Amino acid sequence: GKRAFVAGVADDGGFGFAIAKALAEAGASVCVGTWPPALGIFTTILRRGKLDESLVMSDGTKMEFERIYALDAEFDTFEDVPQEVRENKRYKEHGDISIQGVVDRMKADFGEQPVDIVVHSLANGPEVKNVLLETSRKGYLGAVGVSAYSMVSMVQRFSPIMRQGGSYLSLSYMASERVIPGYGGGMSSAKAALESDTRVLAFEAGRKYGHRVNCISAGPLASRAASAIGF
Template sequence: MKTLEGRIALITGIANENSIAYGVARSLKARGAQLVVTYVNDRTLDFIKPLLPDLDPALLLKCDVADDASLDATFAAITDKFGKLDIALHSIAFAQKDDLHGRVVDTSREGFMQAMDISCHSFVRIAHRAEPLMKDGGTLITMSYYGAEKVVPNYGVMGPVKAALESTTRYLANELGPKKIRVHAVSPGPVQTRAASGIREFGLLIENSIQHAPLRELIDIDDVGEATAFLCEDGAKRITGSVFYVDGGINIVS
């Protein structure tokens, strides 16, 4: 069913065919949304070019969320082309390897600020620019992880950063709710993405999820895409501010 027919969706964070953002983009496209796909640099563009025929984006834009001028140009292009925006996906996270692999207590000021800026505050910057374009309401989605709530070995500084991201989600939901703009953090279980490959002993997280999640199986990017698409549909119009787990139930297990 084309439940998102006529909706315009901004997609950030596609790095390759294993990216969660790619799974979300496919699900939104299948429901009729027109996609605005962004890439951070020319190297990333080379990786995602094979995916573009599948997504058939209405706009393909270079966008570095750490650069305000780049974000401004992206939203100016959306305004010129469509005059509105209905959905924005923030699927971006970054931390220096030493800060991700090391102890939080040893994190440098610069490393902490960089991780927070790219992984959390960039969602605020996107929301700020999306708000005036969501004239009839809309949905803002970011991607979190269980390490925001509990200590996950080898997740390092990204745990506190994701905790800040989930709190930010709640505050944005409260502030933008009167404009019918809904805000969610989707929290997938372990998925073998390029970002996940930077987590030391990630294979142990995969193994633990298979052994202990109630459903005894891994999720994939299409599972995340389908759940995210639901949150953007009218059937979810009374839901906002949630952390929406797509993890086979591992979050309920001690």
């Protein structure tokens, strides 16, 4: 069977959860990556059965996540994680929450080439509520770092542990191509970068590893992230 890693699942309301479920329905084992600040609540609601209804698959069985890894896609390696973040109460029990940290954990848990499908379903823009005209350099680079570079880093780091013929998917938004007021803080820039990077990464990772890289420009979904910005 195939194994998928879906980064960006912290409840049952977003694209990541829906994609994880569709992959499970198709017979894949599914591991997810969850942002440390959201991980405590996610595991609690899972444990208390609050997601049980959403977890029921079409054959009546309940989807199980094979693993839930703590992941902060702002960091490529543990060396990149600042001391104050390492010591933060939401982080310290999880150790290496970087992208490479998840890669290393998956190797330890499942062996040298444990994954076929990697889904990037995460984004964050600290200044998303600011129009671009009022976005700081820090806010802009923060949005691009978490929402776009994280995909570059994931393709770099997961490819050595991804089987031949494996596949990446990320999620974009049309605000990369057209002016959509309200999608600020450099998020429109991040999605433009993500889409361009998808083409370049598909070329490079296709040649180097035989892996595919795709990006879907999604329609509207009232996820936590979208609701937070009033979309």
